[in-house]
Amino acid sequence: MKIVIAPDSFKDSLSAADVASAIAQGLRQALPDAQLVERPMADGGEGTMQAIMAACQGELRSLVVDGPLGAATQAHWGWLPDERTAVIEMAEASGLQLLQRQQRDACNSSTYGTGQLIAAAVEAGARRIILAIGGSATNDAGTGMLRALGLRLIDSQGTELPRGGLALAQVAKVDASGLDPRLADVQFEVAADVDNPLCGPHGASHIFGPQKGATHAQVLALDKALDHFADHCVAVLGQDCRDAPGCGAAGGMGFAAKAFLGASFRPGVEVVAQLVGLADAVIGADLVITGEGRFDAQTLRGKTPFGVARVARAAGVPVVVLAGTLGEGYQDLYAHGIDAAFSLASGPMTLEQACAEASALLSDRARDIALLWQLRG
Numbered sequence: 001m002k003i004v005i006a007p008d009s010f011k012d013s014l015s016a017a018d019v020a021s022a023i024a025q026g027l028r029q030a031l032p033d034a035q036l037v038e039r040p041m042a043d044g045g046e047g048t049m050q051a052i053m054a055a056c057q058g059e060l061r062s063l064v065v066d067g068p069l070g071a072a073t074q075a076h077w078g079w080l081p082d083e084r085t086a087v088i089e090m091a092e093a094s095g096l097q098l099l100q101r102q103q104r105d106a107c108n109s110s111t112y113g114t115g116q117l118i119a120a121a122v123e124a125g126a127r128r129i130i131l132a133i134g135g136s137a138t139n140d141a142g143t144g145m146l147r148a149l150g151l152r153l154i155d156s157q158g159t160e161l162p163r164g165g166l167a168l169a170q171v172a173k174v175d176a177s178g179l180d181p182r183l184a185d186v187q188f189e190v191a192a193d194v195d196n197p198l199c200g201p202h203g204a205s206h207i208f209g210p211q212k213g214a215t216h217a218q219v220l221a222l223d224k225a226l227d228h229f230a231d232h233c234v235a236v237l238g239q240d241c242r243d244a245p246g247c248g249a250a251g252g253m254g255f256a257a258k259a260f261l262g263a264s265f266r267p268g269v270e271v272v273a274q275l276v277g278l279a280d281a282v283i284g285a286d287l288v289i290t291g292e293g294r295f296d297a298q299t300l301r302g303k304t305p306f307g308v309a310r311v312a313r314a315a316g317v318p319v320v321v322l323a324g325t326l327g328e329g330y331q332d333l334y335a336h337g338i339d340a341a342f343s344l345a346s347g348p349m350t351l352e353q354a355c356a357e358a359s360a361l362l363s364d365r366a367r368d369i370a371l372l373w374q375l376r377g
Contacts, residue, residue, distance in 0.1 A: 002035040003027060004281050004317075005293040007037070008304035009040075009047040010324055012356040014362075016040035016051050022359040023289055023322065026366030030374065039276050041290070043304045044191035044268020045134025046097060049089040052130075053078045055276035058087070063120050065093045065113035067136040069105060073098055077117045081146075085128040086121035090114050090250055091135035094144070095210065106139040106205075106215030106222060108164035111253055122182050131257060132191040132268055133250035139209050140165040140224045141198065142256020150178035152302070165251065166218070169225035171197030175231045176260065188261045191268035193302035198255045199227045204248035212251065212278025226252055233259055235237055269307025278311050287373065288312040289366065291322035295341055297329025309337030322365055324354060342369065 005027075007019040014022070027036060039055065043050035053060055059079040061277040067073040078087035091097055094115030096104065114131075119127055138144065143153060144163050152175040153161040153168070156170065161167045197203050205214065205222040214222060230242040237259055241247055246265045247255035257263035282288055290308040292299070299306050308320045311334075321333075321341040330341055344361040345354060354361070 001031060001033070002037065002138070002285045004037045004039060004288045006039040006041045006278060006288060007322070008042055010293040010358055011046065013324070013358040014294070016042060016047050017054050018359065019282045019362060021292060022362035025292070026363035027370045029367045030370035037281050037285070039278055039281050040267065041276065041278070041304045041308060042132070042272050043134065043302060043307065044132045044271070045193070046089070046091045046095065048132035048134070048191060048272060049076065049087045049092070050079045050239045051272055052087050052275050056080055061120070063117060065116040066110070067098050067113055068094045068109040069099070069103065070110070073113065075113060075117060077121060079121075079124065083128065084126055085130065086124070086126040087130045088114065088117045088132065090131065090253060093117055094138050095135045096137040097135060104137060106209045106212035106214035106251070107166040107218055108214065109138045110140050110144030110163035111136070111138045111142055112144035112148050114253070115145035118145065118168060119148060119180070122180060122186060126186055128187045128189065128367050130189050130191055131263065131272060133253045134193065134268065136250040137212055138165070138251060138253070139205055139212055139214065139222050139251035141168060141204070141229055141252030143168065143229065144174060145253065146179070146256050146260055149180050149183065149305040151176055152178060165222050166225055169221070169227040171229050171232050174236045176236055179260070183261060188263035189271065190246065190254060190263045190265045191250070191271040192246055192249040192265060192267050194249045194253060196244035197244065198230060198242040198247040198252050199223055202248070204252045207248065208251060210317055230255070245326050245335060259294050267302040267307065269302060269304050273307055273311055278308065279315070282312050282315045285315070285317045288317050288319045289322060290319060293324040294327050295321055295323035295325070295330050295333070296327025297332050299330070299333055300336065305338065306333065306336060309333070313337035320369055322362060324358065350360045
């Protein structure tokens with residue numbers, strides 16, 4: 001019997017590799033002779049780089065960069081030397097994970113640190129950069145990233161603007177002449193799981209600003225500031241892509257990547273699935289087990305279990321989900337390649353307790369699934 005284990009990380013609890021290992025441990029208790037193939041997954045958010053590096057045996061490199069509010073932080077990026085491919089996870093340098101809740105500041109946070117990682121990859125000779133942009137703490141339309149690569153933003157007095165999205169309301173000139181010319185030789189691929197435009201009611205500020213600390217008034221101001229910046233970009237670039245799908249991802253990082261770096265967009269889970277060889281792994285499998293911390297209707301928007309199910313369904317392999325929580329609308333996934341879903345909790349418990357015991361709970365539920373599977377005869 002062959003079982004492929006392809007989960008996402010459980011946020012604030014276990015990495016994808018640790019989740020896969022815990023599931024495998026439980027399966028072995030009931031199915032000691034089964035062939036277990038572990039393929040830790042991600043969807044473009046936190047853990048994407050780690051999953052790719054583990055599967056591809058890449059190099060993990062580190063760099064001290066400016067965090068979302070300017071404080072120095074050590075960030076990591078991945079390097080696949082044979083392919084001259086860099087994997088940069090925005091959350092490492094500009095992520096919510098780097099801030100306490102009371103520190104979240106959508107108006108002034110910056111993607112400058114992500115730009116520093118990109119600069120390091122270009123210096124290393126990267127010809128392809130995969131930019132995973134989930135989990136950001138920023139709403140600056142990617143301008144911090146671009147400024148780290150040589151872009152200048154000038155106000156009406158000829159002064160460089162401060163960092164952050166709100167300052168973009170004062171842009172009088174966008175000077176792209178100083179952008180690193182080596183960027184033109186790099187293929188950029190954005191791994192994202194949202195298709196929002198840059199501005200408007202479905203844009204970066206309105207949809208994602210509040211979770212990054214923005215009040216209603218700040219959301220309106222930020223949306224206007226990003227729109228103003230986009231107006232100036234049209235004059236410089238000769239094209240307007242603010243309404244293109246994905247340009248609102250990561251507080252507008254998608255816009256900067258598309259407009260200035262010529263990036264293409266792919267669902268993050270598809271990028272990871274290709275790099276870890278998921279399609280090959282499920283060939284001949286009897287079962288696929290995937291999972292994530294919260295499994296609900298939002299999973300349909302391109303999160304890991306949905307992407308894994310698409311690959312498994314194409315190969316005719318059934319899929320079971322293990323999740324910390326089964327949220328509203330999770331049943332909708334049964335029409336998209338998910339055959340069964342189970343939550344981890346063995347009884348009433350707090351979130352803190354569930355996170356602390358996640359590894360043991362995963363092993364127990366995986367063992368239960370294996371025992372049930374044996375009843376098929």
